Amino acid sequence: GTVPNSRGEVFYALSPQATYCTSSPAALTCTLSVQAYPGNDWFAVTTYDQNNPTTPSSGGSSHIISTGGVAATVATNASNTVSITTSGVVSKVLIALTNPVPPAGTALTQNVHVVGLDADNNVIVGNYDQPLALTDGDTSGVTSLSTGSVANASVVPTLTYTGGTIPSGSASITATTTSPSDSQNRGPFHSNVLLIPGSIAYYSTPGYLTFGSVSGGAQSLTINGTTAAYQSVSGCIGTVTVSSTPPTYAITPVAAGSCSLQFFYANGNSVTIPIAISPN
DSSP states (O other): OOOOSSOOOOOOOOOTTSTTEEEOSSOEEEOOOOOOOSEEEEEEEEEESSSOOOOGGGTOOOOEEEEEEEEEEEOTTSOOOOOOOOEEOOSEEEEEESOSSOOTTOOEEEEEEEEEEOTTSOBOOSEEEEEEEEEESOOSSSEEESOSEEEETTOOOEEEEOSSOOTTSOEEEEEEEOOOSSGGGOOOEEEEEEEOTTOOOOEEESSOEEESSTTSOOEEEEEESOOSOEEEEESOBTTEEEESOTTEEEEEEOSSEEEEEEEEETTSOEEEEEEEEOOO
16 A cells, blocks of 8 residues: 555553453453554554653653564455564663582583563563673683573573683673663663682572562572671662571562662671562
């Protein structure tokens, strides 16, 4: 058909309660209607975190949460069905190693835990709008990654350490994304973790914490690599509370947001754990 001079756009408020949506633990599926020109069309979907599809760049306060698009051929005088699955726009990256301070000289392969979060600190469980790039700062060959690309949270890369000596003493593993498509969310976003064989540095299990809601309940956190006395904790006052006895702690969300929880010990050492809490 004739190519229009402007795009046809329509806005829908999406929620599990909407009559045109159904929800499951895996996804929210909505059936929406829009008029389209017959012929070869491109359909694009953008979802926001508020019922106001204007980002900070245009004076609004909503953020882009996911995007999707597909080409389709539209038949004349017919009901056409076009399926689109959106991909999450990454606004924060978290990364951790199972053991960032393994014994020197002993070969091992361990998981690299990587996750992308949206602008509201929700863990993106589907595909990312752009795959995360995973890089190893050690180019000597003593360490190596199983993959350089992470398309979604179900991908679990591994890091192999041969047991040799890393020339710089450590390997910096970095996850980077050029998301989000909303320029006001800034970017690119990246996060890194160090592999330091033979170090007595402290680390935590897990290396970061994510909460699906403020009422999600406490999660357990264990500090490894020390027998020193627990002294104090700071960095997330008002966002989480910390209880229990070293080396294992119960971390309870108090308010939505993100912060870095830092544990200090009497001998002057410390360990930092990134935390993200969704408002849902």
